[in-house]
Amino acid sequence: MRRYIRHRFLKNSLATHIALASTCFGLIVVSGAIAVAFWALAKQLDARSYEELQGKRDSLAHVLQEIPTAQAVNQHLHRFSDLLIGHDDLHLALTDPKSNQPIASFSSLAGESLTVLATNADSSMTIADWTTSSGKDMRSMRAIAMTADGRAVRFYLSLDRENDQSLLSGFAKATAVGLPVLLMVVALGAWLIARTALSPLRRFERLAASIGAKSLGQRLPEASLPTELAQLAKEFNGMLQRIDRGYRQLHEFSGDLAHEMRTPVATLLGRTQVALSKKRNVADLQEVLEGNIEELERLSRLISDMLLIASAGALENPIHGEQLALSEEAHRVVDYLAFIAEENRVLMEVRGRASVWADRLLVQRAITNLLSNAIRHAYSNSKILVEIVEDHGVVTLSVTNQGKGVPAAHIERIFDRFFRIDSGRTRLDGGAGLGLAIVRAIMTAHGGQVIATSELEENTKFTLIFSK
Numbered sequence: 001m002r003r004y005i006r007h008r009f010l011k012n013s014l015a016t017h018i019a020l021a022s023t024c025f026g027l028i029v030v031s032g033a034i035a036v037a038f039w040a041l042a043k044q045l046d047a048r049s050y051e052e053l054q055g056k057r058d059s060l061a062h063v064l065q066e067i068p069t070a071q072a073v074n075q076h077l078h079r080f081s082d083l084l085i086g087h088d089d090l091h092l093a094l095t096d097p098k099s100n101q102p103i104a105s106f107s108s109l110a111g112e113s114l115t116v117l118a119t120n121a122d123s124s125m126t127i128a129d130w131t132t133s134s135g136k137d138m139r140s141m142r143a144i145a146m147t148a149d150g151r152a153v154r155f156y157l158s159l160d161r162e163n164d165q166s167l168l169s170g171f172a173k174a175t176a177v178g179l180p181v182l183l184m185v186v187a188l189g190a191w192l193i194a195r196t197a198l199s200p201l202r203r204f205e206r207l208a209a210s211i212g213a214k215s216l217g218q219r220l221p222e223a224s225l226p227t228e229l230a231q232l233a234k235e236f237n238g239m240l241q242r243i244d245r246g247y248r249q250l251h252e253f254s255g256d257l258a259h260e261m262r263t264p265v266a267t268l269l270g271r272t273q274v275a276l277s278k279k280r281n282v283a284d285l286q287e288v289l290e291g292n293i294e295e296l297e298r299l300s301r302l303i304s305d306m307l308l309i310a311s312a313g314a315l316e317n318p319i320h321g322e323q324l325a326l327s328e329e330a331h332r333v334v335d336y337l338a339f340i341a342e343e344n345r346v347l348m349e350v351r352g353r354a355s356v357w358a359d360r361l362l363v364q365r366a367i368t369n370l371l372s373n374a375i376r377h378a379y380s381n382s383k384i385l386v387e388i389v390e391d392h393g394v395v396t397l398s399v400t401n402q403g404k405g406v407p408a409a410h411i412e413r414i415f416d417r418f419f420r421i422d423s424g425r426t427r428l429d430g431g432a433g434l435g436l437a438i439v440r441a442i443m444t445a446h447g448g449q450v451i452a453t454s455e456l457e458e459n460t461k462f463t464l465i466f467s468k
Contacts, residue, residue: 015194022190045164053141061145070151089160097154113158137161216244264295305434327353330386333367345380352388354395356466366442369435374401398463406454415440
């Protein structure tokens with residue numbers, strides 16, 4: 001169990017991921033810094049050893065200038081020994097540059113330097129790094145200095161760099177020991193910082209856990225969040241708002257649909273129960289069945305209309321578009337409704353031309369609903385005008401009729417499902433309050449919109465707006 005929890009923590013914890021990433025980055029940076037420091041220290045030790053050899057070379061040259069002849073060097077060996085006092089890491093050997101014969105050697109390592117550095121080179125100074133037979137790293141200087149009589153003496157001045165190597169080795173060991181500890185501190189610090197910085201995300205977690213059907217109104221406070229999370233909170237709140245709006249619409253839709261279906265179902269049930277309550281003749285039963293058919297047809301239209309609204313508004317069901325001439329579609333609908341308009345003593349006229357990319361059947365349904373609504377509410381002996389206009393890439397189709405008009409308080413709600421201004425008249429006409437809702441759903445599916453304007457006892461105008 002503990003192993004599972006640890007594995008899940010390491011796998012899913014964002015703070016752990018940040019800590020690991022910070023540790024890896026820290027390892028790269030620190031390793032680079034250590035490499036640079038090691039290189040800089042080695043360079044400093046090289047420079048120091050060179051300066052030390054230079055200083056002893058000058059002192060050695062001064063001592064040789066005070067010796068009268070090259071043959072008298074052996075008589076002044078104590079003066080060379082004095083130069084080496086307190087410098088156990090320095091080794092000196094003197095030779096005759098002409099015969100290459102040793103004049104004096106002050107240590108075994110000095111004698112070994114004669115073998116390693118003996119060449120036929122001229123009197124110019126030579127610096128060489130070499131390793132003794134026992135494995136010690138040495139840096140030697142070979143040069144020529146003059147005695148008082150102008151005779152040359154070659155000297156080999158060698159510096160044992162064991163202390164420098166010990167310093168570099170100690171630096172490397174200390175780094176090897178300290179680096180893991182440092183990285184652990186960095187990882188722990190990064191984890192604590194990340195955990196603290198990510199604490200606002202726990203608000204998201206608590207809010208998401210508390211969201212339910214009755215608590216969709218909750219929102220995250222954006223002002224108290226860091227800048228990086230404020231946008232996320234804004235989008236999260238927007239998502240909650242959309243879900244809340246959709247849930248409310250679904251709730252209202254379910255209630256409205258149940259209410260609308262209850263009346264025809266209750267009528268069917270009541271008529272059928274009355275018919276079965278006693279014996280009926282064929283004529284009575286036929287009358288009952290004919291009434292039931294009317295109610296069933298109303299239910300069928302209601303269901304068909306709701307399916308049309310659902311399919312038109314569903315983004316996953318794209319429209320089947322084609323290039324349409326709106327004037328032709330409007331004339332086709334006018335011809336279809338001509339008999340109803342004649343019964344209501346209303347004239348219809350179509351003006352203008354324009355084409356749009358749209359679904360033919362859906363556009364015909366939208367125009368049919370608008371014209372049917374206009375015919376139903378138009379004054380007798382009036383005219384309904386269908387006007388098509390194209391302006392700057394926007395095509396509009398408007399339907400204008402003369403009638404009582406729509407009160408301003410209702411103008412924003414007439415496109416809602418099941419909304420009726422005159423419910424009694426609409427029911428007698430067989431409507432369910434879905435015609436304009438269907439028009440809005442169709443226009444939304446086409447990326448357009450429908451708007452309405454009305455003046456009481458004057459003109460009422462519905463406009464379909466298509467973007468080309």
